[in-house]
Amino acid sequence: MTATESQTEVQPADPPEERPALEIPEALPLQPEDPPRVGEFWLRGRLGANAAGYLYTASDEAGRNVVVAMMTEGSADDAAARDRFVYAVDDLPEEAVLGHNDGDDDDLALWVAVGPIREDDGSSAASDERLIAERRGEEILSAVLMDRIPQIGKLRGPEFRHYWESRRRPGLFRIWPLPWPNALRPASRWALAFALLTMALIMALAVFLAWLLFRHAQPLEPEPVIPTPTNTATVTITPTTPPPGTGSTSPSISVSPSPVPTGIPTTLPSGSTGTATNPGDKF
Numbered sequence: 001m002t003a004t005e006s007q008t009e010v011q012p013a014d015p016p017e018e019r020p021a022l023e024i025p026e027a028l029p030l031q032p033e034d035p036p037r038v039g040e041f042w043l044r045g046r047l048g049a050n051a052a053g054y055l056y057t058a059s060d061e062a063g064r065n066v067v068v069a070m071m072t073e074g075s076a077d078d079a080a081a082r083d084r085f086v087y088a089v090d091d092l093p094e095e096a097v098l099g100h101n102d103g104d105d106d107d108l109a110l111w112v113a114v115g116p117i118r119e120d121d122g123s124s125a126a127s128d129e130r131l132i133a134e135r136r137g138e139e140i141l142s143a144v145l146m147d148r149i150p151q152i153g154k155l156r157g158p159e160f161r162h163y164w165e166s167r168r169r170p171g172l173f174r175i176w177p178l179p180w181p182n183a184l185r186p187a188s189r190w191a192l193a194f195a196l197l198t199m200a201l202i203m204a205l206a207v208f209l210a211w212l213l214f215r216h217a218q219p220l221e222p223e224p225v226i227p228t229p230t231n232t233a234t235v236t237i238t239p240t241t242p243p244p245g246t247g248s249t250s251p252s253i254s255v256s257p258s259p260v261p262t263g264i265p266t267t268l269p270s271g272s273t274g275t276a277t278n279p280g281d282k283f
Contacts, residue, residue, distance in 0.1 A: 066115035074164025109171020
């Protein structure tokens with residue numbers, strides 16, 4: 001007996017559709033409540049955050065890239081949390097701390113700039129420096145939050161929680177003088193210079209036109225009358241300059257009125273003849 005075996009070819013399964021991997025940005029954009037600048041470092045974006053503070057990527061005017069760790073509003077109001085922040089910064093190598101504010105500013109949040117980080121040229125050294133700076137910033141904030149302290153004994157009772165953990169806004173900061181953009185392109189510089197020059201020309205033209213309009217203006221009020229000690233008043237009238245071709249100017253006039261009599265005589269002097277001075281004699 002013969003049997004015919006039919007062999008079916010097994011078709012290979014279609015490869016799964018390749019979906020593009022989600023690209024995680026290096027830093028999230030800054031929020032309205034984030035400071036644009038701390039010290040001499042301009043913030044570029046957020047790297048991370050927890051209840052103790054925020055991590056930012058920043059750079060200064062010299063082009064140095066750093067990671068800035070800054071306390072939150074709640075942790076900055078806790079004296080013990082501020083001390084833990086300072087102690088964690090003191091434990092870092094001296095060459096890794098590129099800037100920080102003073103711990104005496106009780107009304108401001110503490111921050112520290114950790115680095116340096118070279119420009120991202122695609123080499124492993126640049127990425128390693130950035131990872132090291134980010135790790136050091138995380139260790140500072142973790143020391144403030146005390147979330148990496150090993151547990152001693154068994155957990156009993158309610159869970160420990162800082163009273164300021166709900167106040168997660170960035171801490172208070174002060175910028176004075178106000179920040180000025182330090183990355184102006186040549187086109188922006190020319191536009192700014194042209195705007196300033198245009199404003200100066202407009203102001204000069206306005207002052208010149210005002211001088212032309214009001215150079216021949218008459219005084220709004222006449223000169224005051226100044227009485228003299230002899231009970232007389234002297235009024236000085238100074239003529240204005242006539243238009244060209246109308247003749248010579250008239251001389252100034254000075255009027256000095258005579259003293260006003262204090263009474264009216266009712267009788268004639270002796271030996272004089274004339275009409276009666278009594279008003280009743282007229283009728």
